[in-house]
Structure formats: C-alpha cells, structure tokens
Amino acid sequence: MTASRELVVISGKGGTGKTSIVASFAALAELTRHFDIPTMVCINKWDLNEKITAEIETRGHERGLKMAGRIRYDRAVTEAQVRSKSVVQHQNDGCVPDIRQVWSEVSAALEDLGSVAATEQP
Numbered sequence: 199m200t201a202s203r204e205l206v207v208i209s210g211k212g213g214t215g216k217t218s219i220v221a222s223f224a225a226l227a228e229l230t231r232h233f234d235i236p237t238m239v240c241i242n243k244w245d246l247n248e249k250i251t252a253e254i255e256t257r258g259h260e261r262g263l264k265m266a267g268r269i270r271y272d273r274a275v276t277e278a279q280v281r282s283k284s285v286v287q288h289q290n291d292g293c294v295p296d297i298r299q300v301w302s303e304v305s306a307a308l309e310d311l312g313s314v315a316a317t318e319q320p
Contacts, residue, residue: 224256227261237263238307240300242275244268264307267300 206293222241230237239258244251251268258265270293278288286294 200210219250220257221255227258231261236307236311238266238304239263240266240304241268243271264303266303266307267296269296269300280296298318 214286238295239254241251241254245268272285272293274289274292277284278285281288285292286297300312
C-alpha cells in the first residue's frame with residue numbers, strides 16, 4: 199500500500215499595511231511549524247513593495263522555510279479572469295514564467311516528500 203499525502207495551499211492575504219502582511223506571514227509560519235507541516239513561501243505581486251518582500255523572505259529563511267519563488271504583478275491576470283481562463287492559458291509572457299518556476303519548485307518539493315506530484319506544468 200502506498201502512503202499518500204494531502205496538499206494544502208493557503209493564501210495569506212495580508213491586507214494593505216506592512217504590519218498586517220508580516221503579522222499574517224508570521225502567524226501562518228508559526229502554525230505550520232507547530233503542526234510540523236512542510237511549508238513553502240511564494241510571494242505574489244512581490245514587485246509592488248520590494249521592502250516587504252525582502253522582509254518576508256528574511257523571516258522565512260530565519261524560520262527555515264523554503265522559498266517557492268516570486269510572482270510579479272501582471273494586469274493580464276485580471277484580463278484572463280474576465281475571459282474565464284487561467285493566466286497561463288491567456289499568455290506566455292509577463293508573470294507566466296514566474297508561475298511556471300514556482301510550480302517547478304513546488305513539484306520538486308512534493309516529489310522530495312514522496313508525494314505524487316502532477317507532471318504537467320500549469
């Protein structure tokens with residue numbers, strides 16, 4: 199019998215201010231540490247505030263969290279949503295290489311954990 203693992207994706211919307219974003223990140227990191235849940239960090243819209251991005255990355259490294267990557271802000275995400283498509287169906291440039299890189303990092307980590315990772319890229 200093969201052991202299986204569940205995958206949980208948690209999106210921590212931090213709010214508008216530095217304090218709420220960093221506090222949300224810290225709370226989530228503490229929760230996953232407490233329950234010994236393997237955790238990776240992906241920073242969405244990282245380029246909107248590079249100072250907060252650097253702080254989140256520093257705190258993640260301090261907690262031993264693996265960085266899955268960064269996804270830049272791209273108006274095409276909204277355009278894709280309006281067309282009922284994923285952004286990777288909508289275009290090949292902009293944030294799409296970022297998304298593909300994050301998926302690659304997450305897939306590799308899942309394989310390292312012995313999980314069955316999807317073989318198709320988004």
